[in-house]
Amino acid sequence: MNTADYLIKKLEELGINDFFGLPGDYNFNLLYAVENNPNTNWIGCTNELNAGYAADGYARMRGFGAIITTYGVGELSAINAIAGSYAENIPVISIVGVPATTCIENKTMVHHNFQDVDYYKFMEAHKPVVAATAYLTRDNAKLEIDRVLKIFVKERKPVYIAIPIDIAKMQISDREVSYGWSSDDEVLKAVTTKIVEKINNAQKPVILGDALVKRFDAKIEYKEFVEKSKIPVTNFLMGTNLIDMDYEKYLGGYYAGYKNPQAQKALEETDCLIAVGPVYSDLNAFGFNLPYKINNHIAIYGTFTYVDGIRFDNVKMSDVLEEVTKLITPKEIYIERGRIGYEHVPADNEDLTSKYIYPRLQEFIKENDIVVAETGIVPQGVCQIKFPHNVDLQTQTLWGSIGWATPATLGICLAKPKSRVILVTGEGAHQLTALEIGNMLRYGVNPVIIVLNNHGYTIERVLSDNPHDKFNDIMQMNYSKFARIFEGDVWSTKVNTAEDFDKALKVTQIMNKMCYIEICTKAMDMPEITEAAVSDMKTRSKSMEKSVPEQYCVQKTEEKVEIEPEISCNIDFETTVHRGFDL
Numbered sequence: 001m002n003t004a005d006y007l008i009k010k011l012e013e014l015g016i017n018d019f020f021g022l023p024g025d026y027n028f029n030l031l032y033a034v035e036n037n038p039n040t041n042w043i044g045c046t047n048e049l050n051a052g053y054a055a056d057g058y059a060r061m062r063g064f065g066a067i068i069t070t071y072g073v074g075e076l077s078a079i080n081a082i083a084g085s086y087a088e089n090i091p092v093i094s095i096v097g098v099p100a101t102t103c104i105e106n107k108t109m110v111h112h113n114f115q116d117v118d119y120y121k122f123m124e125a126h127k128p129v130v131a132a133t134a135y136l137t138r139d140n141a142k143l144e145i146d147r148v149l150k151i152f153v154k155e156r157k158p159v160y161i162a163i164p165i166d167i168a169k170m171q172i173s174d175r176e177v178s179y180g181w182s183s184d185d186e187v188l189k190a191v192t193t194k195i196v197e198k199i200n201n202a203q204k205p206v207i208l209g210d211a212l213v214k215r216f217d218a219k220i221e222y223k224e225f226v227e228k229s230k231i232p233v234t235n236f237l238m239g240t241n242l243i244d245m246d247y248e249k250y251l252g253g254y255y256a257g258y259k260n261p262q263a264q265k266a267l268e269e270t271d272c273l274i275a276v277g278p279v280y281s282d283l284n285a286f287g288f289n290l291p292y293k294i295n296n297h298i299a300i301y302g303t304f305t306y307v308d309g310i311r312f313d314n315v316k317m318s319d320v321l322e323e324v325t326k327l328i329t330p331k332e333i334y335i336e337r338g339r340i341g342y343e344h345v346p347a348d349n350e351d352l353t354s355k356y357i358y359p360r361l362q363e364f365i366k367e368n369d370i371v372v373a374e375t376g377i378v379p380q381g382v383c384q385i386k387f388p389h390n391v392d393l394q395t396q397t398l399w400g401s402i403g404w405a406t407p408a409t410l411g412i413c414l415a416k417p418k419s420r421v422i423l424v425t426g427e428g429a430h431q432l433t434a435l436e437i438g439n440m441l442r443y444g445v446n447p448v449i450i451v452l453n454n455h456g457y458t459i460e461r462v463l464s465d466n467p468h469d470k471f472n473d474i475m476q477m478n479y480s481k482f483a484r485i486f487e488g489d490v491w492s493t494k495v496n497t498a499e500d501f502d503k504a505l506k507v508t509q510i511m512n513k514m515c516y517i518e519i520c521t522k523a524m525d526m527p528e529i530t531e532a533a534v535s536d537m538k539t540r541s542k543s544m545e546k547s548v549p550e551q552y553c554v555q556k557t558e559e560k561v562e563i564e565p566e567i568s569c570n571i572d573f574e575t576t577v578h579r580g581f582d583l
Contacts, residue, residue, distance in 0.1 A: 003141045004033035004168040007161070008040055010149060011093065014064045014179070018043050018414050020051040021078075024070025026112075027097025029168035031068065043414065043443060046435040048074045050407040052081020053433065055092045057372070057408030060394055061415035063217060064091045064152070071098040071162075072112035075122055082158050083129040084399035088279075089215040089302065091156045093148075094126065100165045101137070123162055131157040136164065142172040146179075153179040156215050156302055184314040191305050191312040192323040195274075195298055198307065200329050202272030205231045208254065210284070211238035212277025212317070216302035221321035222276055230330045231274070234263040236284045237379060238397050239277070241387040245340050249333075252340045253383055256286035258529045262338045264291065273297035277317065283379075284397045286533050341386020347498040352519055354381055354527045356498045357452075364505045365391055365422065370412055374405035374425035378452065381527040382424060403432030406449075410436050413445035421447040427518075428457045428474050434482065440514060441488025448508050449516045451479050455523040483516035492516035 001009070008019075008030075019034045020043045021027075034042045045051035051067050059065030067082075069075045075096045085092040098119065099110050107117040114121070123133050132151040134144035145161065152159045199205055207229070213222045219242065226233050226243055233243055234251040243250055251263040267273065268291040275297060282288060299306040300320050304313045342359035358381040365371060367388040372395075373379040379395045387393065394412065396404045409423040430451050440447065457472045480494040491511050495501045501519055508515040 001171070001174045002033075002169050003136065003145075003163060003172050004029050005036070006142065006172055006174055007095070007145055007163075008033045008037050009174075010145065010177075010179075011064070011066055012037060012039050014149075014153070015062045016058075016064050016066050017041060017062075018058060018411075019066045019068055020045055020054045020058070020411065021068035022048055022051060022070070022074060024074055024097065026070045026099055026165060027068055027074075027095075029165060030095060030097050030163065033168075034068070043410075043439070045407065045410075045439055046433075048077035049081055049403075050410075050433050050436045052078040052085070052092065052094075053404050053407035054411035054414075054436070056081060056085045056090050056396075056404070057394070057411030058415045059085070059090045059092050059411075060214070060408075061370075061392075061412050064093070065411065066093045066095060068095045068097070070112070071096060072122055076125065079126065079129065080401060081404075082126065082160075084396055084401050084404060085158045086129045086131075087399040088396060089156050089212055090158070091152055092158045093152060094130065094158060094160045096122075096160070096162045097168065098135075098162045098164050101167065104164060123160065126160045129158065130160045131155045133160040133162075135162045136167045138167065138170065141167055141170060142175075146177045150179045150181070154181050154303060181316075183316045183319040187312050188315045188319055188323060191307060191315055191320060192327065194307045195305075195320070195324050196327045198272055198298060199229070199231070199274065199324075202270075204266075204270050204333070205229075205272040205274060205331065206251075206266045206270040207231050207233040208235060208267070208273060208275045208278060209233060209239045209242040210236045210276065210278040212279065212302055213239065213242055214277075216277065216317045218277070218316075218318040218321060221318045221325070225276075225321045225325045225328075228325045228330060229328050230332065232266055232333055232335045234266065236278065237286070237383045238279060238284050238393075238395055240383045240393045241391055244389055245386050246389075248337075249335060250337070250340070251335060252338060254286070255384075255529060256289040256533070258286060258532045259384065260338060262336055266335070267291045275299045276321070277301065279398055281398045283400065286529075287536055289536075342384065345498075347502045349497050349499055352496060352498055352501055352521050353525050354521070357501070357519065357521075358382065358385060358527065360498070360501060360505065361422075361424070361450075362386060366420070367391065368419060370394065370416060370419050370421045372405050372409050372412060372421065372423045372425075372447075374423075374429045375400040375402055376426050376429060376457075377526045377530045378424050378426060380530045380533065384527070384529065402426075402429035404429075406430055406433045407436040409447050409449070410440050410443070410445065413440065413447055414443065417445070421445075423447050423449045425449070425451055426457075427451050427453040427477070427479060430479070431474060431477070437483060437490075437514075437516075438486040438488070441486050441490060446512070446514045449483075449514070451516070451518045453479060453518055453520045454525055479518040480516065483514075488514070490514040490516055492518070494518040494520065496520045 055065035055067040104119045132148045134148045148159045234254045252260045254263045345359045362385040370392045373382040460472045480492040483492040
């Protein structure tokens with residue numbers, strides 16, 4: 001088959017049925033390949049940045065996502081979205097249609113070029129934000145596709161493939177290739193033995209789960225490990241609801257010293273932390289106030305594991321969890337569980353505030369819902385909700401690119417068409433990408449969209465020296481009317497009081513269409529935890545303006561590590577020193 005058909009077929013086999021992007025004369029052959037495949041669909045977006053965000057949302061649900069853009073102007077427009085996917089281990093493939101091979105070889109100045117023609121500059125620009133790149137030629141097309149897709153599957157990070165017009169139509173072999181990989185059996189046995197020994201000897205072990213459990217498709221193995229071990233369990237923000245919140249050993253989320261002292265106390269007293277898929281960032285971990293020593297804990301990542309600072313490579317997270325679960329001795333540890341979630345707050349005719357919004361959302365969310373929380377103050381309110389069974393919370397807390405959530409919701413809805421999807425976004429972020437509402441209507445998806453209108457960038461108001469700085473203001477819109485400018489079936493409303501918000505949420509449950517609710521609060525309204533956490537972050541930032549403490553630096557070391565008495569090898573591993581804690 002031709003190159004374009006082969007690539008689309010292999011991606012379809014990975015579970016990608018919807019391809020996001022915009023058309024351009026250099027990528028038409030790729031779009032025909034999508035449309036000619038009976039199992040794939042082309043999803044046109046408003047711009048390439050939105051398409052990248054939508055592919056990111058899709059990949060969070062399906063395991064993998066794809067965006068197709070045109071050379072130069074299209075791919076560079078999408079690069080921020082690709083960078084966000086790279087930061088958060090979201091496997092999105094960026095496929096770029098580029099000019100014909102003769103133009104490349106002769107450095108012909110066709111459109112979308114610089115005057116100093118260099119057809120590889122844009123691929124070079126992508127190298128820091130993808131796990132692999134390839135520029136297809138007559139000689140390497142199939143080999144490079146297969147090489148890049150193997151990395152795509154293993155690393156769960158974005159990859160980049162540039163395909164010239166003529167190469168897209170060139171015939172290549174369609175010989176089957178497996179992109180899967182297996183753990184190294186000897187390393188798996190060695191790391192499993194060390195983990196089991198460490199846990200069995202511990203008196204106060206604690207499990208801390210986080211986002212990479214989802215990214216590396218290990219939720220089932222993680223749940224079985226937690227329940228078999230009977231070890232108390234908590235999570236960072238992006239790991240919210242990995243474990244059923246009614247589970248008897250669930251401590252609640254970790255919010256540093258700002259909330260939930262039970263989780264804080266457990267981490268302070270643990271003699272064996274098992275961190276599964278952690279992302280140690282300021283907002284995800286509520287600052288760098290971690291009470292345990294990272295250099296003597298267990299950290300299980302997607303393709304490698306640390307035990308006491310020693311890195312074991314080429315072992316799958318799911319395999320490590322499965323093997324440890326088989327061998328571990330269940331613990332009998334008493335835990336003191338505090339209240340998980342918000343208390344009920346009665347509705348009234350007063351102005352809407354966070355003290356009502358998030359408890360009411362807690363009552364509104366049902367089993368199997370997908371909740372998308374835009375970056376800013378929203379995730380810190382949403383993460384404290386006591387979620388029902390099997391609710392999936394998606395945020396972009398590490399990369400934090402405002403505007404991500406609205407197009408990501410389009411991708412999530414298309415990836416999970418039978419699920420109810422609830423988007424909670426601030427109006428400042430929403431303005432960046434709100435035109436994707438039109439494509440939601442175009443493709444027939446019906447999320448519940450809640451736009452928090454607090455008159456500007458509230459999170460930035462708190463961080464800046466003066467909350468009234470003009471640069472944190474934005475143009476006000478009538479958002480509920482904006483949702484109706486598109487040709488599509490949408491119900492929208494604007495609310496200012498708790499009672500009206502309550503009524504609006506009830507209406508959404510009888511509507512078989514997109515529901516769009518604008519909720520209005522005062523400019524400085526925010527969850528209590530946000531005010532405290534951001535204040536501390538602001539103080540830390542000021543202290544670092546004069547000098548950066550040594551513990552913020554990243555160091556690399558090389559050691560000879562003995563895995564087992566009868567097995568030894570040289571392993572390069574990184575020791576990451578972050579706020580005084582060694583990885």
